[in-house]
Amino acid sequence: MATEKGLRERKKEQTREALSWAAIRLTVERGFDNVLVEDIAAAAGVSARTFNNYFSSKAEAIAARHADRGRRIAAELLARPADEPLWTAITEAVVAGFTGAPGGQTDPGPQWRKQVPIMLDSPALQGEFLRANAAVEADILAAISARTGIDSGQLYPKLLAGTVGAAILAVLDHWRQAEDPPPVAELLREAFGLLAQGPPTR
Amino acid sequence: MATEKGLRERKKEQTREALSWAAIRLTVERGFDNVLVEDIAAAAGVSARTFNNYFSSKAEAIAARHADRGRRIAAELLARPADEPLWTAITEAVVAGFTGAPGGQTDPGPQWRKQVPIMLDSPALQGEFLRANAAVEADILAAISARTGIDSGQLYPKLLAGTVGAAILAVLDHWRQAEDPPPVAELLREAFGLLAQGPPTR
DNA sequence: CGAAAACTTGCGCGGCGCGCAAAAAGATGT
DNA sequence: ACATCTTTTTGCGCGCCGCGCAAGTTTTCG
Incomplete structure (x- = not known):
């Protein structure tokens, strides 16, 4: 039982x-x-x-919440149809990682908008948060590797996973600082959409 | 006098x-x-x-060396001809940041290959190093903003700067872990070249 | 040269992170 | 049900860290 x-x-x-x-x-x-x-x-x-x-450490306890997202994103990424374009799959997996919440809300609601900054102005917190994001990247890297069959030791997949991680950070940072920002999910889609077009030619 | x-x-x-x-x-x-x-x-x-x-903190003292690169990269980026394509300018600026050394060597020579990993397996070091990289990104962001005239508060430039930062990390990580890696400068060019083509379509 | 400003140093405090060994609580077999 | 084994929790103590404070010491500048 x-x-x-x-x-x-x-x-x-x-x-x-x-x-x-x-x-x-x-x-x-x-x-x-x-x-x-x-x-x-x-x-x-x-x-x-x-x-x-x-x-x-105190910092680790706090950042753990973010680190968990890595696992969820990776799982979602693997669960997606194999014939889906990789970038689309990644986008949706990440969005899912921020919206799909096990038990509680995960996408930080408006009430957090004002509070989150308070946390991040502690140096130790920043470092630990970035570490957590690195863990997220690692999970994503593994999932990408598993999905595409490309060895995770190669530079390219690392680059890809790193870009995804950076996008997440950029979105969160923007969401944190903007006047009256759209929901995170929306920003994420925008960011990944922008990245899909590659860097500017000019 | x-x-x-x-x-x-x-x-x-x-x-x-x-x-x-x-x-x-x-x-x-x-x-x-x-x-x-x-x-x-x-x-x-x-x-x-x-x-x-x-x-x-101890960690900060160590990571400071990396943080300094941000300033050098930003300066180099601003010093480049304004009509040069942005991505090219960024690539060269970053490379310069790793090769151009004021006084001593900056591109970590072979002797460091074996030593650097020892540093990075300390959690506190990792966090601080990532923090330093974030500082580098911030400098690059400012330079990009100054160069293009795009407000640094926008999502897009943040995304760009973040991608650059991620590329640097990916390269260093790869350089750190690979069997017998090419010089950092070469890897950097390769990475930025790959990124120039955007994410994979499949 | 002498006053002001900036930097260094010793001292002390509160807090952290962890090793250690005993106690408590869950798991397991009969 | 009980005794036993395993895992977790807890208290205690240690060394170190980061910083406020209040002298000292050195540079700058009029």
């Missing part, structure tokens, strides 16, 4: 999420430097020491 | 460089976690406290 998996693993996943969300929430509320690991742990009902069993 | 600039600024620049190089050298020799701030400071003939006046 086991619900798919052992109780153990479920609990782990649970506290991991709890910690991650608590870290995000508190950071948004008070700012990164005004949140102690202790606070996060307490908010998740766990000891401070345990926090570091899950994440090796 | 001032040699261009005040003595003060020259000294500052000097210790900054000394600290940065010392940090790199020691990290390469012993590994990031086995280097104390104290050691770096000592190697540069300065107090530990002073180190943190220049850099706010």
Whole structure:
């Protein structure tokens, strides 16, 4: 009668999420430097020491939410019809990664627009976020490789995956800074559309 | 009798460089976690406290070398003939940023091939290096904006600058991991050449 | 030369990340 | 149901980091 998996693993996943969300929430509320690991742990009902069993830094706990997207995007990319043009598949997979949410909302709603910047002005956060994005790129790279059969050690696929990652960052940055930006999904489609035309000739 | 600039600024620049190089050298020799701030400071003939006046972390001191490239690339980009196609100008500017070295070598020679990876397996280093690359992108973005007249707040130029940054990372990563890689400059030209053709249609 | 400005240094504090070993909690066999 | 094994949580302690502060020291400039 086991619900798919052992109780153990479920609990782990649970506290991991709890910690991650608590870290995000508190950071948004008070700012990164005004949140102690202790606070996060307490908010998740766990000891401070345990926090570091899950994440090796405050920043990592926060960025983990973004890193997860990599897996979702990769999965979606592999699930797409094999005869679909690669760029289209990538575009849709990425969009899906930002809209398709498991359980909760993932596409950051308007309420986040104002809060997210607060997080990103902490240097440590920036670095960790970029690291997470690198992880996303790695996942995408693997998926591209699996899909096309091109060895992931080649320069070209790396370039491709890197471009995708950069596009994601550019979109998020734009969404973050623009006056009254369109939804992320829309921006993503626009970005990938622009990229599809290659760099400017002039 | 001032040699261009005040003595003060020259000294500052000097210790900054000394600290940065010392940090790199020691990290390469012993590994990031086995280097104390104290050691770096000592190697540069300065107090530990002073180190943190220049850099706010060990990682930053190391990544600073990469961040500097941004300025050089941007300068080169602006110095190029205005009627040159943008993508060509960017390519050459980036290449110049990796080959043109002020005083010392900048294009990492073969001796670095084996050492650089040692640095990058420290999480903190990775994050900081990506941050430095983001700074490089920002410089490039500004230069692109200045050159084309397109507002840097627009999505498109951000996308462009981001792509350039991603290409640099991809190249370095490839150079780092490949068996017996060509010089960086060559890889860069190859990468930008590939990007010039846009994403794959299939 | 003497006052002002900029930089360096020592000291101390709060916090972090982790190794370690004991306790607690889930899993497993009979 | 119980005893046992495995995995996770927890408390404690250590070394290090990054920074505020308040002297000292050095450069600049009138």
